[in-house]
Amino acid sequence: MSTGDKPVRLGILLSGRGSNFLAIAESIRTGRLPGVQVAVVISNVAESAGLAKAREMGLASALFVSRGRKRAEHDADVTACLKAHGVDLVCLAGYMRLLSPEFVAEFRNRILNIHPSLLPAFPGLDAQEQAFHYGVKITGCTVHFVDEHLDHGVIVVQRAIPVLESDDAHSLAGRILVEEHVAYTEAIARVVSGEYEIQGRRYVKRTVLAQD
Ligand code: GRF
Numbered sequence: 265m266s267t268g269d270k271p272v273r274l275g276i277l278l279s280g281r282g283s284n285f286l287a288i289a290e291s292i293r294t295g296r297l298p299g300v301q302v303a304v305v306i307s308n309v310a311e312s313a314g315l316a317k318a319r320e321m322g323l324a325s326a327l328f329v330s331r332g333r334k335r336a337e338h339d340a341d342v343t344a345c346l347k348a349h350g351v352d353l354v355c356l357a358g359y360m361r362l363l364s365p366e367f368v369a370e371f372r373n374r375i376l377n378i379h380p381s382l383l384p385a386f387p388g389l390d391a392q393e394q395a396f397h398y399g400v401k402i403t404g405c406t407v408h409f410v411d412e413h414l415d416h417g418v419i420v421v422q423r424a425i426p427v428l429e430s431d432d433a434h435s436l437a438g439r440i441l442v443e444e445h446v447a448y449t450e451a452i453a454r455v456v457s458g459e460y461e462i463q464g465r466r467y468v469k470r471t472v473l474a475q476d
């Protein structure tokens with residue numbers, strides 16, 4: 265992703281708690297994402313704690329309530345807001361709303377999402393519970409580019425953890441969340457570096473390509 269010497273501006277979309285957003289903000293604050301800044305935090309849910317936190321932090325923020333609105337209309341408002349804030353990279357951080365094809369096309373290969381399973385296993389809601397009840401021994405999280413299909417785009421980063429004998433679905437979700445916070449920063453750093461190519465479904469680091 266090339267923005268020349270200018271900082272890379274993130275647009276964070278969230279619906280709830282916002283712990284992934286806070287982890288990204290903390291990575292920026294502590295210098296782990298040099299040249300990156302949060303341009304705007306957008307929520308589709310008025311009560312989201314993540315939105316409240318963004319306001320407290322003095323970040324630019326916006327609320328577009330999505331309930332009862334047509335997807336394309338809502339997404340057009342969000343798109344206009346992201347553009348008005350000069351957003352380069354959109355980060356979905358617990359954004360509980362499917363995106364319209366128009367939105368995906370507008371920001372193609374510039375939207376990241378985080379999902380609490382090792383995709384393509386357990387897409388959709390309650391992925392941690394799905395994995396726990398399925399009985400997998402290893403699970404984790406995935407940061408991927410967003411395409412038109414749910415939890416489907418090119419994978420940028422995955423982090424795996426074992427499912428412990430002592431786990432229940434709740435403790436497992438908590439341990440996955442710790443990995444999510446690491447994975448999202450790693451994925452943003454990778455994308456911002458621009459040192460990659462997308463080959464079919466594969467994200468390939470350019471350093472690896474150079475060795476070929
Ligand atoms: C995370 O588990 C993320 O993987 C999923 O939604 C949850 C959001 O959590 N997409 P938070 O709002 O970032 O705390």
